[in-house]
Amino acid sequence: QKEVEQNSGPLSVPEGAIASLNCTYSDRGSQSFFWYRQYSGKSPELIMFIYSNGDKEDGRFTAQLNKASQYVSLLIRDSQPSDSATYLCAIRGGADGLTFGKGTHLIIQP
């Protein structure tokens, strides 16, 4: 059984600061790792995916993967109020569907 664990929050971060979101997973066979953002009542939108150990940067977002520790993180720099949402970590093995965590509710305080 694949499991993805996230702290549900809420995580409150001042505007302009760095938000750090963490995720652990149980299946060592997982091949790709995703971060989605979901606003209330909407479907998730992809922020980043990563499949190699290390860091991957895209604009204000950096994903970090450590397969040995089964750990994925997402850093959001210069946090904006519009970043307030639920952030879902998801894993995928091959062509399988995604296994999602329960999400972390992020609040950016103006």
Next chain:
Amino acid sequence: GAVVSQHPSWVICKSGTSVKIECRSLDFQATTMFWYRQFPKQSLMLMATSNEGSKATYEQGVEKDKFLINHASLTLSTLTVTSAHPEDSSFYICSASERVSSYEQYFGPGTRLTVT
């Protein structure tokens, strides 16, 4: 590009009736489509995976006779909730992959189902 649509966006039906939800890839051919369900304040749970022209593969605990999935073409998959009950009320979201090896799934906007 990579747009997925769902229809309807919301639907209310009476207990015991059936409702069909459509998922379409608008500008690409979807080799594989996935159906997820999300209950309030819960995460998305994969229900089934469908490949064009093949029978859907259901996740453990999902009743295949209740949730009928048809993937008749490379741009259309349908989910039919048969004999709906109030506990089936949920947010149903489809996603599509362009290639089997593709990392990315493109999500539709979701369908809110309320069974009264």
